[in-house]
Amino acid sequence: xxxxxxxxxxxxxxxxGCVAYFYFSNIILDRMLPASGPNAGANINKANAIRPWLFxxxxxxxxxxxxxxxxxxxxxxxxxxxxxxxxxxxxxxWLAGDDKFRESLGNNLLWLxxxxxxxxxxxxxxxxxxxxxxWGSVAQSLIFMPMAISFVGASVIWKFIYDYxxxxxxxxxxxxxxxxxxxGGDAQAWITVPFWNNLFLMVIxxxxxxxxxxxxxxxxxxxxxxxxxxxxxxxxxxxLQIFFKIKIPQxxxxxxxxxxxxxxxxxxxxxxVFAMTNGQWGTQVLANLMYDWMFRGSPDFGxxxxxxxxIMLLVTPVMIWNISNAHKENR
Amino acid sequence: xxxxxxxxxxxxxxxxxxxxxxxxxxxxxxxxLVSSFRDRDAISTSGWWTALSASEQNVIxxxxxxxxxxxxxxxxxxxxxxxxxxxGTVTAFGITSREPEAFAPGEIATHxxxxxxxxxxxxxxxxxxREQPSGSRGQRLFVRAxxxxxxxxxxxxEVLFAEGMGKALLNTLTVTIPATIIPILVAAFAxxxxxxxxxxxxxxxIAGIVGLLVVPLQVAFIPLLKLHNNIGIGKGYLGxxxxxxxxxxxxxxxxxxxxMVGLPGEIIESARVDGASDFAIFRKIILPLSFPALAxxxxxxxxxxxxxxxxxxxxxxxxxxxxxxxxxxxxxxGSRGGDWEILAASAFVSIAVPIAVFFxxxxxxxxxxxxxxxxxx
Numbered sequence: 147x148x149x150x151x152x153x154x155x156x157x158x159x160x161x162x163g164c165v166a167y168f169y170f171s172n173i174i175l176d177r178m179l180p181a182s183g184p185n186a187g188a189n190i191n192k193a194n195a196i197r198p199w200l201f202x203x204x205x206x207x208x209x210x211x212x213x214x215x216x217x218x219x220x221x222x223x224x225x226x227x228x229x230x231x232x233x234x235x236x237x238x239x240w241l242a243g244d245d246k247f248r249e250s251l252g253n254n255l256l257w258l259x260x261x262x263x264x265x266x267x268x269x270x271x272x273x274x275x276x277x278x279x280x281w282g283s284v285a286q287s288l289i290f291m292p293m294a295i296s297f298v299g300a301s302v303i304w305k306f307i308y309d310y311x312x313x314x315x316x317x318x319x320x321x322x323x324x325x326x327x328x329x330g331g332d333a334q335a336w337i338t339v340p341f342w343n344n345l346f347l348m349v350i351x352x353x354x355x356x357x358x359x360x361x362x363x364x365x366x367x368x369x370x371x372x373x374x375x376x377x378x379x380x381x382x383x384x385x386l387q388i389f390f391k392i393k394i395p396q397x398x399x400x401x402x403x404x405x406x407x408x409x410x411x412x413x414x415x416x417x418x419v420f421a422m423t424n425g426q427w428g429t430q431v432l433a434n435l436m437y438d439w440m441f442r443g444s445p446d447f448g449x450x451x452x453x454x455x456x457i458m459l460l461v462t463p464v465m466i467w468n469i470s471n472a473h474k475e476n477r
Numbered sequence: 478x479x480x481x482x483x484x485x486x487x488x489x490x491x492x493x494x495x496x497x498x499x500x501x502x503x504x505x506x507x508x509x510l511v512s513s514f515r516d517r518d519a520i521s522t523s524g525w526w527t528a529l530s531a532s533e534q535n536v537i538x539x540x541x542x543x544x545x546x547x548x549x550x551x552x553x554x555x556x557x558x559x560x561x562x563x564x565g566t567v568t569a570f571g572i573t574s575r576e577p578e579a580f581a582p583g584e585i586a587t588h589x590x591x592x593x594x595x596x597x598x599x600x601x602x603x604x605x606x607r608e609q610p611s612g613s614r615g616q617r618l619f620v621r622a623x624x625x626x627x628x629x630x631x632x633x634x635e636v637l638f639a640e641g642m643g644k645a646l647l648n649t650l651t652v653t654i655p656a657t658i659i660p661i662l663v664a665a666f667a668x669x670x671x672x673x674x675x676x677x678x679x680x681x682x683i684a685g686i687v688g689l690l691v692v693p694l695q696v697a698f699i700p701l702l703k704l705h706n707n708i709g710i711g712k713g714y715l716g717x718x719x720x721x722x723x724x725x726x727x728x729x730x731x732x733x734x735x736x737m738v739g740l741p742g743e744i745i746e747s748a749r750v751d752g753a754s755d756f757a758i759f760r761k762i763i764l765p766l767s768f769p770a771l772a773x774x775x776x777x778x779x780x781x782x783x784x785x786x787x788x789x790x791x792x793x794x795x796x797x798x799x800x801x802x803x804x805x806x807x808x809x810x811g812s813r814g815g816d817w818e819i820l821a822a823s824a825f826v827s828i829a830v831p832i833a834v835f836f837x838x839x840x841x842x843x844x845x846x847x848x849x850x851x852x853x854x
Binding site for chain 1: 491494495504506508522524525647655658659663666670671675680686689692698704720722724727754755780803810811823827828832842843847
């Protein structure tokens with residue numbers, strides 16, 4: 147209970163601290179540059195130039211300390227060994243030759259192709275279908291619900307699906323194996339079958355991300371002008387033709403946004419792999435490999451940092467694309 | 478007419494397809510929910526889907542010893558019930574292993590030695606001897622019984638009070654509440670300045686924040702852990718609150734600025750003309766009007782912090798008083814992966830709160846998602 151009290155008092159201190167900072171910094175500014183007297187005009191101009199910075203300062207400080215500084219710091223760390231000696235690009239050279247790293251990079255690329263593609267595809271299908279029926283919004287919230295579930299919770303949920311019981315361990319209690327057996331197939335320990343197990347882990351993320359894709363794509367579909375659809379309908383287009391040839395081309399922009407957003411999530415995927423296999427059986431990914439180097443018995447922050455820089459590099463194209471899009475929109 | 482026919486067939490197909498998708502999407506979660514109410518033995522011996530229907534099973538029970546027969550008129554009888562615990566329905570019974578289902582409930586079976594046996598639907602049996610019997614081994618009864626699905630709350634009781642998940646729930650709350658509320662205020666002021674105040678370099682700052690949206694958090698772990706150690710925060714709640722505040726800020730500023738830019742400029746301009754200070758405009762006009770965006774971000778941040786595993790593993794200690802629910806569940810997965818009942822109930826405790834938030838505030842979540850990605854892209 148003390149702990150919650152600590153949390154609540156932090157909120158109070160934090161919130162009051164913020165309000166007090168904004169309130170008093172504004173008052174001090176007004177006192178120092180009064181909007182009256184001989185220099186009123188010049189003072190007002192000066193105050194107007196300074197005030198915005200008072201408003202953004204706390205946010206900028208936190209961002210600089212918690213996100214910008216670490217990017218550079220991590221980069222410099224990646225050029226050092228465990229004792230802090232400068233070793234140039236040695237960590238990267240080591241990475242290039244490390245089997246586990248290559249496996250992780252390969253798996254990450256596989257995730258990168260399959261998960262955004264499948265989530266966007268299922269999202270598009272469910273958005274297109276649910277828009278046409280009466281109970282569509284109910285269906286949408288049920289498909290969307292996994293978004294609220296943690297990756298760890300989702301891992302436990304899917305463990306109940308993938309579970310495998312060997313020959314003499316009785317009935318299968320995993321849904322997938324029960325279905326496979328009832329169709330006449332042989333039960334498998336899905337999570338340990340190299341290569342394919344990656345796909346079974348991806349299914350978990352696809353299950354989570356489809357709802358996100360659906361919600362956004364559904365809004366985009368609703369925004370399409372009725373005229374084009376009506377014109378196509380009068381020309382005798384079938385509903386399928388309308389969907390694929392009229393609607394989808396008009397929402398390419400949104401599809402790209404959904405795709406890239408999921409891409410970024412995928413690059414950072416950690417919890418699912420950590421909880422399901424911890425990188426065994428050929429399922430290692432970059433984020434988990436980095437965590438491993440950071441927290442193993444004898445941690446190597448240099449190598450860990452080098453792995454993070456690789457993730458950072460992979461995210462960069464999306465970052466640039468996002469910035470240029472936001473820039474275009476602001477103009 | 479034909480047009481209408483195709484149309485209704487198509488509608489049927491769409492309904493079916495959506496039904497199928499929805500089923501596919503909720504079955505996994507539903508399976509966990511059902512499993513969390515089953516007892517340990519049931520979970521590890523049969524699939525959760527079997528728990529939904531009454532299960533039929535064959536049981537062999539031994540009736541009370543003949544020595545205990547009670548005289549009733551000229552007969553000696555033994556009575557009892559085949560279900561020791563719980564209840565069920567007898568669908569058939571027998572008295573030999575060759576024909577375990579020879580008789581319907583209520584019928585009278587005559588044993589080779591002359592005594593008569595009957596088992597009722599509710600499991601009551603009666604054995605009637607013509608003469609006083611003796612012996613300590615009771616008659617064997619073969620019973621086919623249908624037992625209703627058995628659910629229990631014991632898993633939850635154990636998880637919350639004995640397995641430390643209650644404490645982990647408290648720890649998660651301790652992390653989540655400040656980490657959700659503190660970034661909002663900091664971000665709101667910055668968003669207002671970036672939306673409505675003239676300042677040089679504003680476009681650059683906005684671009685920077687959009688860029689920071691996708692920076693992988695992993696980048697921050699080693700430098701910040703070192704920083705926290707150097708300034709004496711170490712691993713603990715203060716550190717994780719600051720970290721979550723920092724990591725949540727880009728999205729907060731971005732969402733709130735996008736929303737505030739869309740507010741009607743005339744209101745703000747006329748307030749300025751009336752001599753209102755920026756601080757007053759922010760507090761009296763912007764903040765109340767931005768409520769939907771504030772709510773959206775609050776929900777995002779809440780879900781993200783509540784569900785987070787990685788940041789908690791890095792910035793919190795491993796002691797009982799700092800482990801959050803997700804961390805606890807991962808530990809269970811590793812060390813006691815076979816304890817399905819504990820896992821299922823623990824996982825459900827941890828996902829119940831986000832799901833409740835999700836269903837009650839879905840509106841704001843969707844609005845935030847749309848503002849965050851469609852507009853931004």
